[in-house]
Amino acid sequence: MATTTWEVVIGLEVHVQLQTKSKIFAGASTAYGAEPNTQACDVSIALPGVLPVMNKEAARLAVKFGLSIGALVNQRSIFARKNYFYPDLPKGYQISQFELPIVGKGELEIETDKGTKVIGITRAHLEEDAGKSVHEGFNHSTGIDLNRAGTPLLEIVSEPDMRSASEAVTYLRKLHTLVRYLDISDGNMQEGSFRCDANVSVRPKGQEEFGTRAEIKNINSFRFVEKAINYEVDRQIDLIEDGSEVVQETRLYDSEKDETRSMRSKEEAHDYRYFPDPDLPAMVLEDSFIESVRRSLPELPEKRKDRFIQEFSLSPTDADKLITEKETANYFEAVCEKTMAEPKIAANWVLGELTAALNQENLSIIDCPMESSKLASLLDRIADNTISGKIAKEAFSLLWSGTDSVDKIIEDKGLKQITDTGEIEKIVDTILQTNSAQVDQYKGGNPKVFGFFVGQVMKQTGGKANPKQVNEILRNKLD
Amino acid sequence: MSITPDDINHIARLARLKTDDEKSEFYATQLTRIMDLVEQMNQVDTDGIEPMSHPQDAALRLREDVVTRVNQREEYQAIAPDAERGFYLVPKVIE
Numbered sequence A: 001m002a003t004t005t006w007e008v009v010i011g012l013e014v015h016v017q018l019q020t021k022s023k024i025f026a027g028a029s030t031a032y033g034a035e036p037n038t039q040a041c042d043v044s045i046a047l048p049g050v051l052p053v054m055n056k057e058a059a060r061l062a063v064k065f066g067l068s069i070g071a072l073v074n075q076r077s078i079f080a081r082k083n084y085f086y087p088d089l090p091k092g093y094q095i096s097q098f099e100l101p102i103v104g105k106g107e108l109e110i111e112t113d114k115g116t117k118v119i120g121i122t123r124a125h126l127e128e129d130a131g132k133s134v135h136e137g138f139n140h141s142t143g144i145d146l147n148r149a150g151t152p153l154l155e156i157v158s159e160p161d162m163r164s165a166s167e168a169v170t171y172l173r174k175l176h177t178l179v180r181y182l183d184i185s186d187g188n189m190q191e192g193s194f195r196c197d198a199n200v201s202v203r204p205k206g207q208e209e210f211g212t213r214a215e216i217k218n219i220n221s222f223r224f225v226e227k228a229i230n231y232e233v234d235r236q237i238d239l240i241e242d243g244s245e246v247v248q249e250t251r252l253y254d255s256e257k258d259e260t261r262s263m264r265s266k267e268e269a270h271d272y273r274y275f276p277d278p279d280l281p282a283m284v285l286e287d288s289f290i291e292s293v294r295r296s297l298p299e300l301p302e303k304r305k306d307r308f309i310q311e312f313s314l315s316p317t318d319a320d321k322l323i324t325e326k327e328t329a330n331y332f333e334a335v336c337e338k339t340m341a342e343p344k345i346a347a348n349w350v351l352g353e354l355t356a357a358l359n360q361e362n363l364s365i366i367d368c369p370m371e372s373s374k375l376a377s378l379l380d381r382i383a384d385n386t387i388s389g390k391i392a393k394e395a396f397s398l399l400w401s402g403t404d405s406v407d408k409i410i411e412d413k414g415l416k417q418i419t420d421t422g423e424i425e426k427i428v429d430t431i432l433q434t435n436s437a438q439v440d441q442y443k444g445g446n447p448k449v450f451g452f453f454v455g456q457v458m459k460q461t462g463g464k465a466n467p468k469q470v471n472e473i474l475r476n477k478l479d
Numbered sequence B: 001m002s003i004t005p006d007d008i009n010h011i012a013r014l015a016r017l018k019t020d021d022e023k024s025e026f027y028a029t030q031l032t033r034i035m036d037l038v039e040q041m042n043q044v045d046t047d048g049i050e051p052m053s054h055p056q057d058a059a060l061r062l063r064e065d066v067v068t069r070v071n072q073r074e075e076y077q078a079i080a081p082d083a084e085r086g087f088y089l090v091p092k093v094i095e
Helices: A056-068 A165-182 A222-241 A287-295 A301-312 A316-324 A326-338 A343-360 A372-383 A389-401 A406-413 A421-434 A436-443 A449-461 A467-478 B005-014 B021-042 B073-078
Strands: A006-017 A080-083 A093-096 A106-112 A115-128 A132-134 A141-145 A152-158 A194-204 A214-219 A249-254 A259-264 B087-091
Touching: A006 A165, A006 A222, A056 A115, A056 A152, A056 A165, A056 A287, A093 A115, A106 A165, A165 A194, A165 A222, A165 A301, A165 A316, A165 A326, A194 A222, A214 A222, A214 A259, A222 A249, A222 A259, A301 A316, A301 A326, A301 A343, A316 A326, A316 A343, A326 A343, A326 A372, A343 A372, A343 A389, A372 A389, A372 A406, A389 A406, A421 A436, A421 A449, A421 A467, A436 A449, A436 A467, A449 A467, B005 B021
Parallel strands: A214 A249
Antiparallel strands: A006 A152, A006 A194, A080 A093, A106 A115, A115 A152, A132 A141, A141 B087, A194 A214, A249 A259
16 A cells, blocks of 8 residues: 655744843843742733833843854844733733844754754744743632743744754754853753744655644653654644644643643634834844854854864764763863873763763762762773773772772772782683683684683682783783 | 724734624724725835834843842732732633
8 A cells, every 4th residue: 555655844943041130121030949929020010101121131142142053143123012811921912023033044053864954043032931820729710920921031943944853852952052052041941941842744755835734832851852743743644644634723742641732722822913012122232242242152062072073082972972061071171181091081981980870860960979080080090000991980989979089999999900910820820720621622723712711810800900911911821 | 905893803802802793893994994094005115114113213222131129029919909829810721
C-alpha cells in the first residue's frame, strides 16, 4: 500500500525572561519567589492613570541578543498594545512590539545528523509578562498574583525552518546556551525564565505549501518539547489520513498524559487588534548605545568551541559538550590552567567522572563541591606517574566527598603506583610460575592469554602496578 | 467599506461591550461613515512618508534599571473588590 511521506514543519517562539532588577515599565522588583503581590506596584496592577517608563537595561539586553546572532537591530522600534482579556492581565492589553520590533532578521546555525543547518530568526521583540492565576485553593474564585506582571521578556521568533522534533530541540538548546553566555537571562526553565511555544504542521513531502498549523503552548523542558511535537505530528497525520482536517488552534501540552489538547477554540482569541501604544513614543537607540553593547559581547559559544578545538586539540564532540554550559567550560579552563596534564585528559575527567558525580547528587556545575584546583592536582599525580588513571578514579571519589588533599589521600590509602621494575618483575615471575598452563597456551600461539597475565599482576598489586611497565616486563619474559 | 451589525457584535464581544440589535444597527451605520472617511484619506498619495506611530515627535525616555517601588500590597488590596492570602480574587476562571 502506498503511503504518503509526511514532512514536519516547525517554528518556535521562545520567551526569554530578561535578567533585570526591575520591571520593564516600572521600578518594582522582578525577584523570583516573593510573597504574592508584594512586587506588584501600581503599574503592575494597572491602577488608572499610571504610565509606563521603559527600562534601559531591558533594551540593552535585547540589543545584545540581536548583535550576537548578527541580526538587524532596529534603532527605532515601536511598542504596541496586544489586546485580550484575562484576569492576570489587568490592563486588558499586553505591551508588546508588533511593527518594528527591536531585533529584526537574524540566524542561528545548528548541527544536525545531516550537517550544519541555518535556522532563520524572523524577529525578537520586547514585551511584558502577565501575572499568574491560581485556580486551586480558593472557593469559587481564582487567585491572582501580579508579581510577574511587567517582567521583561524577549520573544524570539524563528522561521518555520525545522523539520523534526530533534532539530527543534537542538535549536532550543543552542538558543539556551547563547542567552546564558550573553548573561541576558538565567534561562531557568522550571521558574519559567525560558519558555517555548511550538508551531507545528505537516505536509506531504515535496509539497511547497504549508499545512495548517497548531500552536503548542506551555512546554517547559527540552524533553517535553520533543515529546509534545512528536505527539502533535502523529495526531495531525492521523487526522489527515482519516480524511479529516487540522484546525488552526492553540493547544496545551499535558506532560502527565503526554498529549496536546485544544485550549482556545474561539478564533476571536487570536484577534489581538494591535495598535501603537500612545503611552510610549518610538524607542530610538543611539549609535553609541549600540556600539557600547557590541563592545560588551562576550566570547560566544561557537567561538569558544573553535578555540577549544584549536588551543586544546579537543575533538569537536568533546568541545561541544564542554561549551554547552558556560560554567562547565570555565571549570575546564580553570583545570587546564592549573594542571600539567594534557587538556584532553582534563576534558575526559570533566565530562566523565566529574559530570557523573554531579549528576549522581543532582548538582549543577555551579554548585560543584570540588574546586578546579583539586581536580587539577589529581590529574598532576596521573601525569607524573604517581598513580594510574584507574586508581585515580578511586582517589577521585575520596577527594569528592572529603576534605583531604590528593597527596594525603594517596599517602594514607597507599595508592601510590608501583614503578619499581624489580618489584614488578618479582611479581611477574611468581605469576608465570604458578600459571604454567597459560604460559604454554601463549607460547603455543594464543596471544589472548597475554591479557590474563596483565590482569593477574594488577590483581596482585591492587591495580597499583604501572600498566606500561607491566606490559614491557611481560613481553620481555614471554616473547 | 461597509460595516455590518455582525461586525459590530464581533468587535463588541472582543471589547467585552454589551450591545443589542438596535444599537448594533446604529453603530454599524456610524462606523461605516467613519470607514468611508478613512477610505477617502487612503486616496492621498503617501509614498515615501514614514508611518507615524505617535502624535508627538518625541523619543522614548529610558529609565535606569533600579528598584524604586516598595511593597504597598496592603493599601492596594484594601481597595480591591476581594483578596485572600495576598492574592487578588476574581470569579473562577474556567478553562
